[in-house]
Amino acid sequence: MSNKTYPIQKTEAEWRKELGEEKYRILREAGTERPHTGKYNIHFEDGTYKCGACHTPLFKSESKFESSCGWPSFDEAIDGAVEYVRDTSLGMIRTEILCANCGSHLGHVFNDGPTETGQRFCVNSLSVDFEEE
Numbered sequence: 001m002s003n004k005t006y007p008i009q010k011t012e013a014e015w016r017k018e019l020g021e022e023k024y025r026i027l028r029e030a031g032t033e034r035p036h037t038g039k040y041n042i043h044f045e046d047g048t049y050k051c052g053a054c055h056t057p058l059f060k061s062e063s064k065f066e067s068s069c070g071w072p073s074f075d076e077a078i079d080g081a082v083e084y085v086r087d088t089s090l091g092m093i094r095t096e097i098l099c100a101n102c103g104s105h106l107g108h109v110f111n112d113g114p115t116e117t118g119q120r121f122c123v124n125s126l127s128v129d130f131e132e133e
Helices: 014-021 021-029
Strands: 047-051 057-060 083-086 095-099 103-110 120-123 128-132
Touching: 014 021, 021 057, 083 103
Parallel strands: none
Antiparallel strands: 047 057, 047 128, 083 095, 095 103, 103 120
């Protein structure tokens, strides 16, 4: 996670109490849920996907697509909603995506998307909440 100061500031104890153990592990400790297990993996309703920690709008349903990777995938984020951080963990070079409002871990973005953006935002279901249109 980034060392940046974000508009929403809480202690890790406050985040843990508010989110519960599993969401805390994903959002605040950059964890990953098992593939094909998240409730938004195969979810194609109209609406907005928001940060699971601070409820900032992150992705519109129009940008979601079926990638068969096992996690919800989007081809673009709402402008200014996501921060991009170089991630060299696990012996790989990737781009981690964080909520720009609270710094919570969302997942990673890859340049192998099938749409015109060429991007695949690979997001943990527990990192987002959905608001139906």
